[in-house]
C-alpha cells in the first residue's frame with residue numbers, strides 16, 4: 001500500500017496546481033488509479049488500447065468498441081513519406097528521444113491540428129505512429145533497412161516488437177509490452193505532463209504540447225531513469241559486486257537511478273507488477289546475472305536508505321530480456337505516456353486559464369543604469 005508523503009519545499013512540491021479527473025497518485029489504498037481503476041488491476045486484465053480508450057473517452061470499452069478501436073488505430077500506424085525522409089537524415093548517433101521529439105514536431109507540420117475538434121484524432125495518430133517513428137529511424141540508421149511501418153499485430157506493443165525485430169513477437173513478450181505501456185500511461189502532474197499542460201494553457205496545438213513533454217521526459221530524473229538504471233546494472237557481474245558498488249555510490253552521495261519518487265514514500269505500485277514480469281523474462285532467457293543483480297541493488301537500497309525501486313528500475317531488465325536496445329527504453333515510455341499527456345491537454349483545454357505562477361525575487365535592489373562609458 002502506498003503511503004502519502006509529506007510534501008513541501010522546492011520544486012512546487014505539495015502545491016495544488018490544477019484539477020484532474022484522470023488519475024490519483026500516492027493516495028492511501030491503491031496507490032495509483034486511472035479514472036478510478038487500480039493500475040494493478042488494469043495491468044492484469046486489459047490491453048493497452050483499452051486503457052488508452054479509458055483515458056481518452058472516460059470509460060473502458062466493451063468488446064465491440066475495443067475491436068473497432070484497435071482496427072482504427074491500425075490504419076494510423078504508417079508514416080508519411082516526408083517524415084520517413086526526415087528520419088533518414090537523423091544520424092545514428094542521435095539520442096532516440098530527440099528522434100521522438102523531432103518525429104512529433106514534423107508530423108505536426110504535415111498533419112497539423114487545425115481545430116481543437118480534431119484533438120482526439122491527433123492524439124490517436126501520434127499514439128499509433130510513435131512505434132514506427134522510433135523503429136523506422138532505428139532500423140534505417142543501425143541496420144540500413146527501410147522497414148514496412150505497418151504490421152498485422154493487434155496491439156501497439158506487439159506492433160512495436162514486430163517492427164523492431166522483424167518477426168512475430170511471442171505471446172509472453174506482447175503481454176509484457178501491454179503491461180509496461182499500461183503502467184507508464186498516466187501519472188497526474190509529473191514533470192512532463194505538467195509541461196504539456198503549461199503549453200496547452202496558452203491554447204497551443206497538441207503537437208507542441210507533446211513535443212515539449214518529450215523534452216521533459218528525456219531527463220534522467222524522470223523517464224530517462226530506465227535507461228540510466230540499465231547502464232548501471234549491466235556493469236556488475238554478481239549480486240556481491242553490485243552491493244559493494246552501491247555502498248560506494250551511496251557513500252559518495254551519488255544518485256541511484258530507478259530509486260525514489262517525488263510523491264510515493266514507501267513503494268511505487270507499478271514496481272511490484274513489472275518486477276514479477278522481469279523475473280518471468282529472466283527465467284525465459286535463463287538469466288543468472290542481471291535479475292539477481294537487480295534484486296541485490298533493490299535490497300541494498302532499502303536496507304541502507306529506505307529507498308525503493310520506482311516504475312523504471314525493473315523495466316530496465318524486463319526490456320533488456322526482450323532484446324530491446326537500451327537507448328530505446330525511454331522512447332517506449334513516450335509511446336505510452338502520450339495517452340496521459342493528451343488526456344491532460346484535453347482536460348486543460350476544457351477549463352482553461354493560462355498557467356502563470358509567480359516568482360519570489362532574490363536579485364539586487366532596484367538600481368540606476370550606469371552609462372557604458374562610466375562602467
Ligand SMILES: CC(=O)SCCNC(=O)CCNC(=O)[C@H](O)C(C)(C)COP(=O)(O)OP(=O)(O)OC[C@H]1O[C@@H](n2cnc3c(N)ncnc32)[C@H](O)[C@@H]1OP(=O)(O)O
Pocket residue numbers: 220221222223225254255256257258259260261262263307310311312
Ligand atoms: C517514471 C519516473 O519518472 S519515476 C522517477 C525516475 N527518476 C529516478 O529514478 C532518478 C533517481 N531518483 C531521484 O532523483 C529522486 O528520487 C526523484 C527525482 C525521483 C524525486 O526527487 P525528490 O522528490 O527531490 O526526492 P526526495 O525528496 O524523496 O529525496 C529525499 C532524499 O533522498 C535522496 N534520494 C532520493 N532519491 C535518491 C536516489 N535515487 N539515490 C540516492 N539518493 C536519493 C535525496 O537526494 C534526498 O537526500 P537529501 O535529503 O540528503 O537531499
Ligand SMILES: O=C([O-])CC(=O)C(=O)O
Pocket residue numbers: 184186187189190191222262263310311
Ligand atoms: O510522477 C512523477 O513525478 C514521475 C513518475 O513516476 C511518472 O511520471 O510516471
